[in-house]
Amino acid sequence: MSEQFSPTAGMQNGFDLALLPTLTPHEQAVVERRQRLLGPSYKLMYQHPVEFVRAEGVYMYGPNGEQYLDCYNNVPSVGHCHPRVVEAVSKQLATLNTHTRYMDEKILNYTEQLVETFGGGIGNVMYTCTGSEAVDLALRIAKFNTGGTGIIVTDYAYHGITTTVAAISTTMGKYVPVDQHVRTVRAPYAYHAEPGLDLGERLAADIEAAVADMQRHGIKFAGFIADSIFSTDGLLPDPTGFLQKAIEVVHKHGGVYIADEVQPGFARTGRNFWGYQRHGIQPDIVVMGKPMGNGLPIAGVAAKPQLLADFGPKVRYFNTFGGNAVCISAAQAVLDVIRDEGLQENCHQVGNYLLDGFKSIAKQYPSIGDVRGAGLYFAVEFVTDPQSKAPDQDLTTKVVGGLRERKVLISTTGPHENSLKIRPLLCFQKAHADQLLETFADTMAAVTAGKA
Incomplete structure (x- = not known):
C-alpha cells in the first residue's frame, strides 16, 4: 500500500487495513462498508477496532453488552449521556x-x-x-x-x-x-x-x-x-x-x-x-x-x-x-x-490518586521512562532503556492494544507515539481509578512477558 493512502497516516493508534483478515467476519464487513461509503479519510482506532452501541457514565458498551471503561474521550467529559x-x-x-x-x-x-x-x-x-x-x-x-x-x-x-x-x-x-x-x-x-x-x-x-x-x-x-x-x-x-x-x-x-x-x-x-x-x-x-x-x-x-x-x-x-x-x-x-457535582475538585483528588498509582507501577518497569500528568490527564512514556531514553513505540502499541482487549480505552501521544494518552472522564471515581490501575498492571505484566 502506497504511503499516501496509508490508513493510519496522520493519526496515532490507528487501525491498519492490512490487519483486516485478523478480524471477525462481522468486523470485516463493517470495516469494508466504512471504506466503501465513507472513504479512506475516516480512520478507526486500535489494531483491533471496537464497536459501541450505547454508553452511560464512564462506560461504553458493545453490541453484545461488553462493558468498556472509557479513559480516553474528552468530549462527554462530565459523563456519557449525563x-x-x-x-x-x-x-x-x-x-x-x-x-x-x-x-x-x-x-x-x-x-x-x-x-x-x-x-x-x-x-x-x-x-x-x-x-x-x-x-x-x-x-x-x-x-x-x-x-x-x-x-x-x-x-x-x-x-x-x-x-x-x-x-x-x-x-x-x-x-x-x-x-x-x-x-x-x-x-x-x-x-x-x-x-x-x-x-x-x-x-x-x-x-x-x-x-x-x-x-x-x-x-x-x-x-x-x-x-x-x-x-x-x-x-x-x-x-x-x-x-x-x-x-x-x-x-x-x-x-x-x-x-x-x-x-x-x-x-x-x-x-x-x-x-x-x-x-x-x-x-x-x-x-x-x-x-x-x-x-x-x-x-x-x-x-x-x-x-x-x-x-x-x-x-x-x-x-x-x-x-x-x-x-x-x-x-x-x-x-x-x-x-x-464538584467535578473540578474530584478531578484533582482522583487525578492525584491515579498519578501516584501509575508512578508506583512504573517503578517495576525500566521501560517506563516517565509518568506525568495534571488533574485527569496523564502520559506514560515508554523507552528502550532509561539511559538513552530512546522511544519504544512498539511496546506502547502493545500496551494500548492489551488494554483495549481488557476493555479499557486509552490512546497514544507524542511525536514518536511512545507515550500513553490517558484522559478519563471528569466523573471518574476511585473505584474506576482502581479498575484502570489494576488493568494497566495486568497488561504490563502480560506484555513484558510476551503474552499480549
Missing part, C-alpha cells in the same frame, strides 16, 4: 432552536458565567461549532489586530482541520505543508531536557529567535498559540509557570497570545478551570471546544474586548449554528454539572 445534559438538550430541542440573530437571554446568561471563569481581562465570547473553527477565528482576530501574518507554534502541535489551522498544525504530515509564515519552537519537554535547564527561559528564547527570523524574511509577527498542556507534543504539564516568560516575549514584540484550551479546559487539569491558569498567565484570546457541550457541537473564542472593538464592526463574522439555543443549553448544563 441525565442533566440530556434533559436540557431534549427540552430545548422541543421548544426552540434557531440562529443567534434574535434576542435570547440563555446565551447571555451562559456567557456571563463563562466569562467569570477566566478571572479577569477576558470579556467577550464568540461562538462556533468546533474547536477548529474557533482557532481559525482566533487567528483572524490576531492577524487583524497586529497587521501581521506570522504565527509561532510548538514543533508537534495540532490545532484543527480548516485550511488555515491545518497549516499551523505541525502534526499533519508532509502532505499538509506548514504555512510559510509559520515558525516552530521546541515544546517544553522536561523529561528530555538537560539537567538544570530552565524550560521557560528556553521557550522564551526560542520565540525571540522565531520572531527575529520572521523579521529577516519580511514577515510581521501576529501571535503565538499553544495548547496549555501540550497534549499532542506528549502531554507536558510541568513545571508550572513556564509559560510566564513566553507570554512576556509575545507581548514585547506586539503579538497576541492564544491559549488553546480545547483539551485542558473545563476543569480537566484539576486545581484550575483552565490549563493556562496553572501557569499564572492571562492570555489575550482563549479558544475552547470539545468538552464544552458534552458531545453537542459548540465551541468558542473568548477575547479581551479591545481585540474585538475594531474587529467586530469591520470584519464580517456569522456562524449559523454557533451558539444556537440547543447547544447553549448543553453548555449550560455542563457548566452546572461541573460546579454542582
